[in-house]
Amino acid sequence: MSFDAWLTLAIIVVCLVLLVLEKLPSELVMALGMVALLTAGVLSPAQALAGFSNEGMITVAAMYIVAAGIRETGGIDLVTRYLLGRPKSTGAAQLRIMLPTITLSAFINNTPVVATFLPAIITWAERNNLSISKLLIPLSYGAIFGGTCTLIGTSTNLVVNGLWIAEGETSLGMFDLAWIGIPTAVVGIIYLMTIGSRLLPDRAENAGVFDNPREYTIEMVVAKDGPLIGQSIAEAGLRNLGSLFLVEIERDGRIVPAVNATERLLADDRLVFAGDVAAIVELNRIRGLNPSLTNGAALERQYPERRLVEVVVSTRCPLINQTLRDGRFHTYYGASVIAVARDGRRLRGSLGDMVLKPADTLLLEARPVWVERHRFSPDFLLVSAVQNSEAPRFDRAVLAWVILGAIVISATTGIVDMLTAALLGAGAMIGSACVSMGAARRSVDFPVLVVIACSFALGKALQVTGSAGVIAEAVLELPGERPWLVLGCAYLLTSVMTSVITNNAAAVLMFPIVLAAAEQLDVSPMPFVISVMMAASASFATPLGYQTNLMVAGPGRYRFADFIRVGLPLNVLLGGISVVLIPMIWPF
Structure with missing residues (x-):
């Protein structure tokens, strides 16, 4: 191999080691690898940066x-x-x-x-x-x-x-x-x-990741013409709410305490709940229930994009010793109080009639920019946004599904290519207000996109320096010129790489290798391409292998060994099935 080929392999090995050690962010590791190849002259600027304009990466972003x-x-x-x-x-x-x-x-x-x-x-x-x-x-x-x-x-x-x-x-x-x-x-x-x-x-x-020691009192109103009208408490799913408890119903000026599961809901019923933040976030996502805001629905009318914010009231707050209604909290701060917690006690009475006290914890519904504007306000001891608490826009849910269906149908039937369909769909989501510009920007996982784009550069270096061909020869050496066994080795190598580095990086690095292997065997490369897709996605054996595995590891209180015990046999089982079926559908 040439010096450039050895240098490419050395850079890739260093990147793999750094990814496994997790001492640096994966996007930084891959970017440094790309810059190293560019600086050493292995890749031209056009080759190094080609990944940022690749159709696949742009489709992912859309x-x-x-x-x-x-x-x-x-x-x-x-x-x-x-x-x-x-x-x-x-x-x-x-x-x-x-x-x-x-x-x-x-x-x-x-x-x-x-x-x-x-x-x-x-x-x-x-x-x-x-x-x-x-x-x-x-x-x-x-x-x-x-x-x-x-x-x-x-x-x-x-x-x-x-x-x-x-x-x-x-x-x-x-x-x-x-x-x-x-x-x-x-x-x-x-x-x-x-x-x-x-x-x-x-x-x-259960995991304590979503636990919150504060018990809030919150009022919700049954929406007029909503899907919950006429349903019983049990049918509406309001009986067994985990850490949330339905205290009472206020109806036409009278109180219905100790609510029975068979009680039917009526329009404008005010439901009083007690529970923690996580439970309230879930309650806020039930269609047909709206927060009983201290100043009507003014915030909802003005700003459809809202989220929940926790604040602790300081002694300097000018609304101390006033009721939330009389103090006009919404007008003063531009946010609506939807729940109150005080010393771990369940508060009685209407939310608007509660008198504000120092150290009260309030759960507010506010615009996303509210946190930054009031983070250092002397009126509050603490200002903290509640994660994933944006209020859903249920009135556009059907439209969002229609847009997704249109993407699938248009790309499947060949009306437009996948990239165009994805871009049109993303534009339709923003244009129809299914998602705001701010939420759209936050939804794009830029570190993942950087990893993908920089991975293209590393994969391209394997091709242009001939390293991919050398690795392919090594892969071929053990099974010989038997395509089925080579396919199995390619699947295994991709699966192992995916278990320790990101799945996209593993797929991009393996792509030129399997193309070179198919060329040396003089067979169709399609079975090998499909095997890379499957092996890079079907990663079950470690929490590092796929982002969703990492997401459930904490809440499920899983250990590393749990994934190995459950996922490794599944990796082997599905790998065997894939290696057998792929050549039957895409012949060599």
Whole structure:
């Protein structure tokens, strides 16, 4: 090999080691690797920066915005609320989680799906006395299963497809991967409900990640012409709310205490709840319930984009010893109080009639910029935004799903290419106010995009220096010139790399290697390209292998060994199925 080839391998090895050690952010590691190759003259500026204009990477960015539109309108919340129900066993609960997760993840990026399901499933598990540790790994794995079923199911598929198009080949179809993704998903579900369920830990205590020691008192109003009118408390899902308790109902000036599960809801009923912040965030996502704001719905009318903020009142607040209504808190601060906590005690009476005291903790509904404007205000001891608390715009949920459907149909039928469909869909989400510009910007995971773009540079260096061909020869040496065995080795190598570094980086680095292997064998490269897609996405054996695994590790109180015990056999099982099926569908 030439000096440039050895230098490329050395730089890539250093990058891999740094990624595994996690001492530096992954986007910084990959950017430094790209800059090193550019500085050493291995790559020209055009080659080094080509990844930033790759179709796959831009499509990933657009689909982040599309997914944000589904999330911001409460589209996923509606699905979870109607589909989860009340399971009779742990296996039934796992199935109820995995089926909608797989379906949604086939068309929406996995990360926002899991991020939305996660708090809902924790609350749901508490209501139904289920062990969180039995449910969250199936949630993450279900999202991975779904991502392997379509071209847009995961960013890895889009990235590899972008590399394939860059080679002058025709793009894969929307549902081409379903020939492999659906069979492996079915086998994965069966495994998790049988063998995997026994291997999953059973830890009785739920995670404390979403716990909050403050107990708030909050009032909600049943919306006129909303879906909850006429439903009983039980039918509306307001009886078993985990850490949230329905204290009473105020109706036409009278109080209904000790509310019965069969009590029917009427328009303008004021429901008084007591509970923690996480439970209130979930309550705020129930369609047909609106916060009983201290100054009507003024904030909602003025600013559709709102979020929850916690503040602790200081002794310098000018509204001390005034009621929230008389003090006109909304007019004074531009935010509405929706809940109050005081010394861990449950407060009585109407929210508007509560007299403000020093050290009261208030839960406010405010614009996103409110936190920055009041962070150092002397009126408050603490100002803190509540994560993932944006109020869903349910009136646009159906429209958001229609936009996603249009993307899938237009790309599948060939009306427009995948990139154009994704960009038009992202524009439609913003233009129709399904997602605001601010939320759209926040939804794009720029560190992930930087990792993807810089990975292209490292993969290109493997090609131009001939390193990929050398590695391909090493891969070929063990199985010889038997394509099926080479395919298995390629799948295994990709899977191992994905377990320790990001899936997109592993796919991009393996792409030129498998192309070189196919060329040396004089066979079609398509089976190898599909194997890289599958192996890079189907990563179950470590929490590092996929972002959704990391997301559930904390709330599920999982240990590293839990993923190895449950995920490694699944990796082997699905890898074997993929290696057998892929050449049958895409012959050598």
